[in-house]
Amino acid sequence: MAIEIRISTGSSVPIYRQLFDQFCRAVLTGALGEGDQVPSVRALAERLVVNPNTVARTYGELIREGVLEARKGKGVFVARRRLVYTKAERLRRVQEPLDAFVNRALVVGLTPGEIRGLLEEKLAVLEKEQKGEDSHG
Amino acid sequence: MAIEIRISTGSSVPIYRQLFDQFCRAVLTGALGEGDQVPSVRALAERLVVNPNTVARTYGELIREGVLEARKGKGVFVARRRLVYTKAERLRRVQEPLDAFVNRALVVGLTPGEIRGLLEEKLAVLEKEQKGEDSHG
C-alpha cells in the first residue's frame, strides 16, 4: 500500500476534507506518483471505518480538481496533471487561514513566541511523518 | 469614527464568525480600547443588513470569551483584557486554526521555510499596527 491515511473523528474538520488534504499532500510530496492506483472507495472506507459516501465524495472532488482520474472498470489513479498554483495564488489561498490562526492565538492570550513555537512543533511532526513515508514508499 | 465592519455574504465563513474575527482584530490592534462602546445590536444589524440575532450572537460569543461586556439598557462595551483560558485550553483552542493554516499551506505547495516566513510577516505587521494605533489613540 502506497499511502498512509489517518483521520480524526473528533475534529470539527469534516472527514472528507481531511482525506482530500492528505491525498493532495501525498501527491505533492511524491508519496503518490503519477499513475499510481489509489485504494477503491469500498476498501478505503472499510479500512478507515467511515461511510463509503464520504470516501466517494473525496475522490469525486479530487477528480474534479484533476489530482486523480477514474479509469472505468480499472479503478482510480493519480493523474498526470499536477495542481500547480502561481506564487500569487498560493499566497492568496493561504492568507485567510493564516489570519484566522494568528488572530485566534493572540485573542486567547498566546504570545508571538508561543505562536512561533506551535508552528515549529507542527512542522517538525510533519517532517518526521514525511521521512517515515519515504522509507517505506 | 465608529469601528468599520465589513462582511461578505458570499463567503463560506459564517457572518457571525466574520464579525467575531473583526472585533477581535480591532481589540488586538488597539482600534477598540477598554471601555469603548461598540455599536448597538440593532444599529450594526441595520448597517450591515443582517438579522439582529446574528449580531447578538457575535456579541454573545465575544462576551463569553471575555472580549466584550454587556451593560443592560446601556449597551455593549470593550472589556478589560484578561487571561481567560488555562494554558492547555489556549493550546487546544488554537489547534484547529493552526492545522487549517498548515494544511492549506502544504496543499498549496508551500515549503516549511515559506510557511515560517509568512507567519513572521504577519506577526511583524500586527506589531506595527499596534504601535501605530497607540500613538494616535
Added chain:
Amino acid sequence: MAIEIRISTGSSVPIYRQLFDQFCRAVLTGALGEGDQVPSVRALAERLVVNPNTVARTYGELIREGVLEARKGKGVFVARRRLVYTKAERLRRVQEPLDAFVNRALVVGLTPGEIRGLLEEKLAVLEKEQKGEDSHG
C-alpha cells in the same frame, strides 16, 4: 434510560439556562459520563415542546464551556472533563451566583452560621450522589 430533563416554562430562569444547569448536574453526579451521547437537538426539543433553537443554544454553550462536544452528522457527546478556565477566571465566573446566593440568604433572614450549614449540606449531598452513581455505572 435516557437522561431525564424537566423544565418549567413559568420560571423566571430562561429555559436554555434550566437545561444548561441540568446537564451540568448530570455530568457532575456521573449520571452522564464521558463519551455518552445526549439526545439530539430535535428529539429533545420535541420531547420538551420547546423550539429546537433553544436546545441548540444550550448545547452550544455547553460545548463552548467544554462540557459537551459535537460530532457533525453524528450527534452531541459528553466531553472528557478538563480545566478550561484560569484560576482567576473560575473565581470570576462564580462570583455572581455566589453573590446571588448570599444576598438572598441575608434578605430572607438567615444568619452566617445557617448559610454555612446550608452549603455544607449541599456539598455532602453531591458527594453522596457521585458515589452512588459510580457504583451502578
Added chain:
Amino acid sequence: MAIEIRISTGSSVPIYRQLFDQFCRAVLTGALGEGDQVPSVRALAERLVVNPNTVARTYGELIREGVLEARKGKGVFVARRRLVYTKAERLRRVQEPLDAFVNRALVVGLTPGEIRGLLEEKLAVLEKEQKGEDSHG
C-alpha cells in the same frame, strides 16, 4: 444619613435589584429602624447617579412587599410590618440560588474546599461592613 448604599453598574444584577436587597438587609440588621425616613427618590437617584425611574421602581417594590410605606406629601418611611418568613419558606427561597452557585462552581472546576473558602471570604466582608455601619449609625 442613616443608610449607606453602593451599587455596581458593571454587574449583571439589575440596579433596582441591588437597591432592593440593600434596603432589605438594612432593615433586617437594624441599620434602618421602624419609622425612619428613607431618602427621596430624586435625592437617592442623584447621589447614586442612576435613573430616578430605577429608584422609584425599587421603592415601589419595597412598598408592595410591606418593607417601606409612603406617606403622601411627607416621604417614604420604614414600615412597621417586617418581612418575616417561616423557616421552611426561608429554606425554599434560598434553595435555587444555592443550587445555582454550587453547580456553577463545580462545573468550572472549583473544589469543595475552594467553594467553602469563597463563602467565608464573602461572609467576612459582610460582617466587616456591618460593624462599620453600626459604629456610625
Added chain:
DNA sequence: GTGGTCTAGACCACG
C-alpha cells in the same frame, strides 16, 4: 438522520 447558520418577528427586562 445529525448539527450549524440565518431570517423574521415577538415579548420582556432594564434604565
Added chain:
DNA sequence: GTGGTCTAGACCACC
C-alpha cells in the same frame, strides 16, 4: 432606547 429570550421555519453541510 438598550440587550435577552424564544418561536417558527428555512437552507446547508455532513455522514
